[in-house]
Amino acid sequence: MDLLTTFEVGQAYKTLMVRYILVDADTSYNLLIGRCTLNQLGAVVSTPHMAMKFAALNGTIITIKADPKEAQQCYMYSLKITPYSLKTIEERATQIEELETPLAECNNVVLEGGQQSETETVTGDTIGDGVDLDPRAEFEEGRPTFDEPMTTVRLGAGFHHVTRMGLRTHKQVRDDVERVLISNSDLFAWSPTDMPGIDPGFMCHRLALLP
Amino acid sequence: MEVAQLARAEFIRELVYNTWLANVVMVKKSNGKWRICVDYTDLNKAYLKDIYPLPSIDRLVDNTSGYELLSVLDAYSEYNQIRMYTPDKDKTAFMTDRSNYCYRVMLFGLKNADTTYQRLMDKIFQGLLGRTMEVYVDDMVVKSVKAKGQAADLEAVFDRVRKHDLRLNPEKCFFRVWGGKFLSFMIT
Numbered sequence: 227m228d229l230l231t232t233f234e235v236g237q238a239y240k241t242l243m244v245r246y247i248l249v250d251a252d253t254s255y256n257l258l259i260g261r262c263t264l265n266q267l268g269a270v271v272s273t274p275h276m277a278m279k280f281a282a283l284n285g286t287i288i289t290i291k292a293d294p295k296e297a298q299q300c301y302m303y304s305l306k307i308t309p310y311s312l313k314t315i316e317e318r319a320t321q322i323e324e325l326e327t328p329l330a331e332c333n334n335v336v337l338e339g340g341q342q343s344e345t346e347t348v349t350g351d352t353i354g355d356g357v358d359l360d361p362r363a364e365f366e367e368g369r370p371t372f373d374e375p376m377t378t379v380r381l382g383a384g385f386h387h388v389t390r391m392g393l394r395t396h397k398q399v400r401d402d403v404e405r406v407l408i409s410n411s412d413l414f415a416w417s418p419t420d421m422p423g424i425d426p427g428f429m430c431h432r433l434a435l436l437p
Numbered sequence: 438m439e440v441a442q443l444a445r446a447e448f449i450r451e452l453v454y455n456t457w458l459a460n461v462v463m464v465k466k467s468n469g470k471w472r473i474c475v476d477y478t479d480l481n482k483a484y485l486k487d488i489y490p491l492p493s494i495d496r497l498v499d500n501t502s503g504y505e506l507l508s509v510l511d512a513y514s515e516y517n518q519i520r521m522y523t524p525d526k527d528k529t530a531f532m533t534d535r536s537n538y539c540y541r542v543m544l545f546g547l548k549n550a551d552t553t554y555q556r557l558m559d560k561i562f563q564g565l566l567g568r569t570m571e572v573y574v575d576d577m578v579v580k581s582v583k584a585k586g587q588a589a590d591l592e593a594v595f596d597r598v599r600k601h602d603l604r605l606n607p608e609k610c611f612f613r614v615w616g617g618k619f620l621s622f623m624i625t
Contacts, residue, residue: 389607402588415513415604416447431543
């Protein structure tokens, strides 16, 4: 959705056409301003000062300051919504100053953290218990989980040979995607033995190091 | 015990007459499992950082906005799908209480693992990237402007996956998710 958006303090203002993306999310923000808009504004943002400066059309410099009290409230509210990982909360807090005034955003949303919930599943289980051969599990906090209703689709012989699909699509699309998944079920690995590995001639990892 | 499993999965093999040797640390993961972790601090100091460009995570979000349907794919045991260059295998040597081993596959602890992985993804999905697909290291997103295009877009991606013997981890894949939901995940 494109909206003409005015950033103003008193007499000084700047008006931009900003593309918004509407997202149905439980969050304490009304808007997030993305990099595109910040760049278009020529804005300089300072997190410790909770302020943002940019030049108005008439050349005066506009300073938009955040209300620390309001920022604190937003922060507290964001804590209540869902138990996010701590790192994410901190990152969210740095975003809060962008909330005040009728500010706007373009199509980018900056945080990369995600909800942490049942992402840690059973990667290594097929070859042993207690250990997990997937090295990333430590770094997995940002793996996606969706609040869209999900269903599982069976791809292999066993009951655990499933993957997840969203449910909010037309039946036709659901069937098409399911058909493609099932006909490509050999591309899913259930244990390391299902993994042929990339042809070393195509790609292998070299260390830039003399013997 | 984990060493035996790594060996069974043919990720590592025994090694004699090694020039490099690293220590092993066991790390407890958040899910309570133990993970073997080789400390390559010294080895990583000895070679240059790969300057292959990694895309920015912001771009992934920008470029998936406005699409009706998305699927998130995940590669099985991802980095380990890439083999080590044979003469370099010996340098990944690490010691255990019984024997010395070295890696046959690329592992997380090597400092250029992420760029090698991105390079592989860029090669495999050349031509699809930016059109029906976005990749940020281990995050793969298949995107369709219209929901009904998703099946065909996925098929094109699967063709590449098959051609290059990549394997996916069904546990961490999410198919046909509404675009808005993906963004809301990215925000929250």
